[in-house]
Amino acid sequence: MSRHDFHIPVTFKHRVCFTRDAFSPDNALVRELLDEGGGRRVLVAVEDSVASAWPGLIGQMEAYFADLGFDWRGALVLPGGEPVKNDDALVRQVWQRIEEQHIDRHSYLLVIGGGAFLDAVGYAAATAHRGVRLVRFPTTTLSQDDSGVGVKCAINGFGKKNWIGSFAVPFAVVNDFAFLHTQDEETKRAGLVEAVKVALVKDGDFFRWILEHADALAAMEEAVFEECVERSALAHARHIAEGGDPFETGSSRPLDFGHWAAHKLEQLSGFTLSHAHAVGVGLALDTLYSARCGLLRECDAERVLGVLETLKLPVWHETLDIRDEAGRRRVHEGLQEFREHLGGELTVLLLRELGRGQDVHHLDEGLVDACIADLSRLGPRLAPQDQD
Secondary structure, X not given: OXXXXXXXXXXXXXXXXXXXXXXXXXXXXXXXXXXXXXXXEEEEEEEHHHHHHOOOHHHHHHXXXXXXXXXXXXXXXXXXXXXXXXXXXXXXHHHHHHHHOXXXXXXXXXXXXXXXXXXXXXXXXXXXXXXXXXXXXXXXXXXXXXXXXXXXXXXEXXXXXXXXXXXXXXXXXXXXXXXXOXXXXXXXXXXOHHHHHHXXXXXXXXXXXXXXXXXXXXXXXXXXXXXXXXXHHHHHHHHHHHOOOOOOOOOOOHHHOOHHHHHHHHHHOOXXXXXXXXXXHHHHHHHHHHHHOOOOOHHHHHHHHHHHHHOOOOOOOHHHHOEOOOOOEHHHHHHHHHHHHHXXXXXXXXXXXXXXXXXXXXXXXXXXXXXXXXXXXXXXXXXXXXXX
């Protein structure tokens, strides 16, 4: 018998950039990024809603790259939203175009759209040729302040969120603020929930800043809104790069605070409940539980619920009351699915204080139910008209 262990250290550069009008002729950011990699072929995938909102975008990109001497391989306009993650149809379309246009590991695939679209196209990029260079252009608040700067790409499988996928650090992420301001009002404001989340678990000063500017954020005042998105994106990226577990090989997922319930609620709704609204409910539930179990001060829990109220984010959804034949709330199944997603010991982050979390390995089901009952009474006051 013989055993040989070889250590293979790998270093990634995670480029996260902020700009406005990225494809303007006088904006050099994209050219500089692509020149750094040395490739010349460029293929673009654009979410159809973005193409409709920006009818001149594809022509502008074609002219931009032609002027710089890149080999433009066209643009693929595809549907977006959570439904595109429910099977691999979109992934296969992207694979097909990558093959037809001879996009190799030194070429670039640019993807422009919201979080679900970035996930699905990113999965296609990560698996074509075992990985082609992906440059993400998130267009929604939620994707710019959170998912767009992450290192996962996935589609849903077996009725479960992000079951099929990979970890793949994008070649670059370009947060173009110009895209933010063409979203509908509800989508634009609701995406701030992930900024609230990362502030709660990683940066108390950031949460206090959000608390101070909550009214301006709710009114979507441009400068404050963009600052919040940028601070959130950098907090997410910093944790991924410096937190010691970028590809989630352990059991702790601090950036998934509130998500054990959120992902289950999305599933129970048939993915008609938006991720932002589901996370709002999940944040409220885990914040309230943190207080009721004695970790977090009640006054701090009230501050969190107050921010969610100001941002018009729901803390209740009818899927919380879906029960199985034995009368047990089905949202509780989310804890086991949360554990299975990583394996190992169940690990859920709760709040110790604003800006600092604490891992726990058990939630009391009766106390969770009591918190849900409290949220049901708060819900009519806090929840907006459901538009999911």
